Amino acid sequence: MNAQPSTAPEPVPPYVRLQAVSKKFGDFLAVDAVSLEIRRGEIFCLLGGSGSGKTTLLRLLAGFETPSAGRIYIDGEDMSAVPPYERPVNMMFQSYALFPHMTVERNVAFGVEQEGLGRLEVRRRVEQILEIVQMSPYVGRKPHQLSGGQRQRVALARALAKRPKLLLLDEPLAALDRKLRERTQFELLNIQERLGVTFIVVTHDQGEAMTLATRMGVMDRGRIAQVGTPAQIYESPVNRFVADFIGSVNLMEGRVAARCDRDLTIRCEPFGCTVRAARCVECATGDTVWAAIRPEKIVLASEEMPDEALGDNRVRGKVREVAYMGDVSICLVEIDSGKTVRVTLPNRAGLAAQRDLRHAPVTLSWDAASPVILTR
Amino acid sequence: MRRTGLFSRTTLVLGLAFLYVPIVSMIVYSFNNSRLVTVWDAAHSPTLKWYGVLFSDGEVLDAAWLSLRVAICAATVSTVLGTLAGTALARFGLFRGRALLVGMTTAPIVMPEVISGLSLLLLFVALEQAIGWPRGMGALTITLAHISFCMAYVTVVVQSRLAGFDESLEEAAQDLGARPAKVFWRITLPLILPAVLAGWLLAFTLSWDDLVISQFVAGPGSSTLPMVIFSKVRLGVSPDVNALATLMVSVVASGVVVATVWMRHRQRRRERDAQLAAAANL
Numbered sequence: 257m258n259a260q261p262s263t264a265p266e267p268v269p270p271y272v273r274l275q276a277v278s279k280k281f282g283d284f285l286a287v288d289a290v291s292l293e294i295r296r297g298e299i300f301c302l303l304g305g306s307g308s309g310k311t312t313l314l315r316l317l318a319g320f321e322t323p324s325a326g327r328i329y330i331d332g333e334d335m336s337a338v339p340p341y342e343r344p345v346n347m348m349f350q351s352y353a354l355f356p357h358m359t360v361e362r363n364v365a366f367g368v369e370q371e372g373l374g375r376l377e378v379r380r381r382v383e384q385i386l387e388i389v390q391m392s393p394y395v396g397r398k399p400h401q402l403s404g405g406q407r408q409r410v411a412l413a414r415a416l417a418k419r420p421k422l423l424l425l426d427e428p429l430a431a432l433d434r435k436l437r438e439r440t441q442f443e444l445l446n447i448q449e450r451l452g453v454t455f456i457v458v459t460h461d462q463g464e465a466m467t468l469a470t471r472m473g474v475m476d477r478g479r480i481a482q483v484g485t486p487a488q489i490y491e492s493p494v495n496r497f498v499a500d501f502i503g504s505v506n507l508m509e510g511r512v513a514a515r516c517d518r519d520l521t522i523r524c525e526p527f528g529c530t531v532r533a534a535r536c537v538e539c540a541t542g543d544t545v546w547a548a549i550r551p552e553k554i555v556l557a558s559e560e561m562p563d564e565a566l567g568d569n570r571v572r573g574k575v576r577e578v579a580y581m582g583d584v585s586i587c588l589v590e591i592d593s594g595k596t597v598r599v600t601l602p603n604r605a606g607l608a609a610q611r612d613l614r615h616a617p618v619t620l621s622w623d624a625a626s627p628v629i630l631t632r
Numbered sequence: 633m634r635r636t637g638l639f640s641r642t643t644l645v646l647g648l649a650f651l652y653v654p655i656v657s658m659i660v661y662s663f664n665n666s667r668l669v670t671v672w673d674a675a676h677s678p679t680l681k682w683y684g685v686l687f688s689d690g691e692v693l694d695a696a697w698l699s700l701r702v703a704i705c706a707a708t709v710s711t712v713l714g715t716l717a718g719t720a721l722a723r724f725g726l727f728r729g730r731a732l733l734v735g736m737t738t739a740p741i742v743m744p745e746v747i748s749g750l751s752l753l754l755l756f757v758a759l760e761q762a763i764g765w766p767r768g769m770g771a772l773t774i775t776l777a778h779i780s781f782c783m784a785y786v787t788v789v790v791q792s793r794l795a796g797f798d799e800s801l802e803e804a805a806q807d808l809g810a811r812p813a814k815v816f817w818r819i820t821l822p823l824i825l826p827a828v829l830a831g832w833l834l835a836f837t838l839s840w841d842d843l844v845i846s847q848f849v850a851g852p853g854s855s856t857l858p859m860v861i862f863s864k865v866r867l868g869v870s871p872d873v874n875a876l877a878t879l880m881v882s883v884v885a886s887g888v889v890v891a892t893v894w895m896r897h898r899q900r901r902r903e904r905d906a907q908l909a910a911a912a913n914l
Contacts, residue, residue, distance in 0.1 A: 320803055340806045353804035357822045366818075367808030401905045418808065 269332065271296040271454055272317070272422065277326035279312050286312040288478035289326065294471075296421075299448055299455040301465035304475030305501070310458045313475070314424050317456065318347045330422060341370075346420040350427040352411035354399040360386070360410050361395040367418040381417055388447060389413045405436050412444075416451065425457045429464060441467050462502055466490075474498050490550075495632040499548040506554075506597050507630075508547045512539050520629055521568065522547055528593030532568040534624040539631055546630040551600040553626040556587065560617040570621040573597065575613045587613060589620060655881060662874035669869045682875040692860055692876065699840055699857040702771060706778035707835035713779070714786025714835075715828055719820070721787070722794035723802075738788065740781040749848030752777045756849060769851030777849045778839040785838060786831035793827035794820075837884070 270293035279287040287309045294300045302310040315321045317328060319340035328335045335343060346367070355363050364382045373381075386392045389409040399407060408431065415423055428444065429437045445468065448455050459465050465472050466486045473483045474497075481501075482494045493499035496507060508531060510524030522531045522545060531547040539545055561572055573591035580603075587599045597620060661669060663678035686692055717737050721730070740748060756766060756773050766772050801823070805815040821828070843858040850859065857876075864873050 318803075318807055320806075340803070341809050341811055345807075347804070347807045349800045349804055351798060351800055353798065353800040355801060355805070355819060366805065366810070370809035370814075398905070400902060401909050403909050406909075414804075414808070 268295065270294060271298075271331060272456070273329040274313075275327045275329070277313075277316060277323045277328060279309075279316060279321055280324045285478050287316065287323075290478075290480050291326075292473060292480060292483065294454065294456065296454055297452055298470045299445070299457060299468050301457045301459060301469035301472040302475055303459055303462060303465040303472055303501075305460060307477075308475040309478040310460075310475045311426060314347070314426055314456065314458045317422075318345055318424055319343050344420060345422045345424060346415040346418055347424040348411050348415040348426065348428055350430060352399075352407050352431070354407060354410055354414070356399050358398070359395065360391060360397050360399075360402070363399070363410060364414045364417050367414060371418070381419075385413045385417045388416075388450070404431055404433075405440065408432060408440065412447070416447070416453070419451075420453065422454045422456065425455060427459055428457060430459075430461070437464070444468065474501060476501075492628055493548065493630070496546055496548070496630055499628065499630060504551055504598060506549045506551065508549070510545060510547060512541050512543045512545055515539070515541055519624075522629065526593065527571070527591065527595050527597075529571045529591070530568045531627050532624050533627040533629050535627070535629050537629045537631060539629070543631065547627040548630055549622055549627045551586065551598040552584075552602075554597065554599045554620050554622050556589070556599050556601060557619045557621065558613065558616055559619065561619045566619075569624060569627075570619065571597070572617070572619050575616050575618055578613050585613075589618060591620065658874050659878045659881065661871065662878040664871060664874075667871070669871055669874070682872040683879075685872045686875045686879075689872065691855075692857070692872075695855050695857045695860040698771060698854060702775050702778060702856060703836045703839040705775045706782050706839040707832050709775075710779045710782035710835045711786050711828060711832045714783045714831055715790050715821075715824075717783065717787040718790030718794060719816070722791045722797075723799075737784050740784040741788070745842075745844040748781060749777070749845040752780065752845065753848040769849055770854040773849040773851070774846050774854065774856065777845050778835075778842060781842075781845065782835035782838050785834050786828075789827050789831040789834065790824060793824045797823065833887075 272292070272294040274290055274292040276289045276291050277287060278285065278289050290309075290313060302313060304310045312321060316323055317330075317335075319335065319338065322336070330344060355366065358366070361382055364386060365378050368378045368381050382395075383392070386395060389412055391406065391409050391413060394402065394406060394410075399410070402410065408428070412428070415425075429440055432440060441464065444455075455468075457465070457468055459468075469486055471483065471485055472489060474481045474489060476497050482489055482498045489498060490502055493502065499505045500507065508522075508524040508527045508529070510522040510527070510531065512520060513523040513530070514521040518534060520533045520535060520537065520539075522533065524531055524547065531549075533547065537545070561570070566572060571591045573589040575587050576590045576596065577586075577588040579586040579588075583603060585601045585603055587601060589597045589599055591597055599620060661672075662682060663680070664672055665676035665679045665681060666673035714737075717733065720727075721734060721737075724730075752773075753769075756769065756776075759765060760767065766776070797820075801819055802815050805819045806812070810818065841858055842856075843862055846856050846859055850856065855863070861873055861876065864870055
């Protein structure tokens with residue numbers, strides 16, 4: 257996004273680097289030896305459930321917590337001894353933390369004033385940033401006179417007014433209703449692109465992370481489970497936690513039955529089916545693995561197959577439930593072994609086609625490229 | 633439904649009567665012409681006679697002036713100290729000696745006044761013998777004694793206000809480049825100002841009407857107003873005390889009324905603003 261004028265072939269050094277950073281609160285290990293590199297101009301999303309340590313990681317970067325172990329570098333500088341008020345970082349708080357006794361203008365000016373700029377320069381900067389977030393008509397209002405969406409913009413403006421190179425956003429959209437959230441997501445992307453600021457966004461909402469992130473890190477119990485682009489994480493999760501956390505997935509436990517160089521055959525005994533996957537994974541014949549198949553990658557055919565037609569990547573079952581979601585329908589199919597498989601169908605046809613499906617005998621099949629084989 | 637209504641109304645009337653009949657009767661009797669406090673002289677009442685007597689009584693005026701000075705000094709100093717202590721207790725986490733500080737700042741609230749007064753007297757005497765300060769008992773020792781117990785109340789008020797205070801406001805200010813001292817002056821103090829003012833008023837009233845501790849640490853010629861009233865009453869209740877007490881009650885009551893009206897006005901304005909903002913959101 258941010259064009260780097262580097263002609264040298266060697267990669268640009270990371271803008272933010274975390275080196276085995278841990279944070280303990282008493283006996284509780286909130287962040288466990290996290291190492292992470294974030295490039296300039298990126299939108300990096302930290303995604304995780306509550307208690308996964310994502311907010312603690314953000315607070316470590318802002319300087320509100322000091323790491324129990326490890327080091328944090330921002331722009332090549334060690335941040336260990338730098339207090340929050342001297343870091344080249346600004347944060348947008350989940351609660352927005354607008355100063356209730358100050359007007360919008362004073363709130364936004366607060367940070368700029370600390371830099372010892374002249375009055376005119378402060379004014380100019382405040383006007384400019386309020387223009388960007390479209391809050392200029394509200395300069396004289398106090399925070400309690402603003403709606404939720406307006407407060408969010410003021411908080412963003414206040415954090416951006418100091419022109420930080422790195423902006424930390426803690427659940428920036430959590431307090432907004434759904435419609436507003438979608439609109440604001442795109443505005444946030446717009447502003448980020450325009451100002452070229454590096455964003456680190458903490459969120460528990462995977463949809464938000466997918467939309468915003470250029471790269472994301474999935475956190476689980478204080479550790480980074482996987483780092484990658486949204487597509488990488490969705491399409492090739494590294495373990496069961498990530499596969500299950502991002503989107504929904506059918507996880508089938510099985511044993512490796514045969515293995516050619518680009519082909520694995522897995523016998524899933526509990527599911528009564530054989531999965532053939534065009535993947536190479538580090539595993540040996542006989543190992544326990546999990547085949548992860550996304551619900552939208554399963555093809556549902558509404559005729560019953562005779563036994564001899566069943567084979568690899570093909571199972572027979574009966575539709576138990578159909579949940580109509582508007583754009584898609586989610587079908588829960590009970591396959592012959594008694595296990596339930598989740599299938600998502602796009603609603604191309606009208607209502608009538610979905611109705612008949614309940615209790616209908618069906619055959620499920622998938623492409624050999626679809627299953628992801630997980631060893632952990 | 634009706635019976636509950638009757639019951640609660642009766643309790644309300646009885647409760648209010650219990651609280652205010654003594655005060656009202658005192659106010660009424662302050663306009664009594666009779667020399668005897670308990671006899672209503674219907675022929676010549678109401679009269680402002682006792683108010684005149686009061687304002688020509690040098691002893692009472694001196695005592696009132698002393699009480700006022702002591703109360704203002706004690707309230708101001710204890711507000712500063714109490715705000716600092718409250719901030720330390722609410723913000724600095726579990727530092728070493730926190731439990732000790734909590735105990736020491738709140739002890740004067742639960743300590744019997746007689747014991748506080750006695751121990752302060754002993755302290756002042758010992759100090760004078762050791763370092764020659766404070767020289768003799770008087771306004772200074774009364775003020776110091778008042779500070780010591782007023783501070784406890786201010787600390788509690790400020791600390792409870794800070795406990796319900798969004799800490800991310802302070803973090804945001806730091807994040808925006810303000811050093812801790814600046815954060816306190818620009819963000820924390822303006823936001824806890826109502827509690828600080830309430831603490832000051834509380835300290836002022838406590839100091840203004842303290843009798844027991846003042847008795848211990850006051851010297852000859854430095855009598856506060858409560859001490860004068862008490863000594864007058866011991867010689868037999870004279871009606872000018874009623875007048876004095878009526879004046880004190882009216883000052884306090886008008887203060888309370890003004891504060892309530894102002895708070896209600898602010899509350900209304902806030903609600904209206906919030907409604908407007910919500911409407912603008914649609």
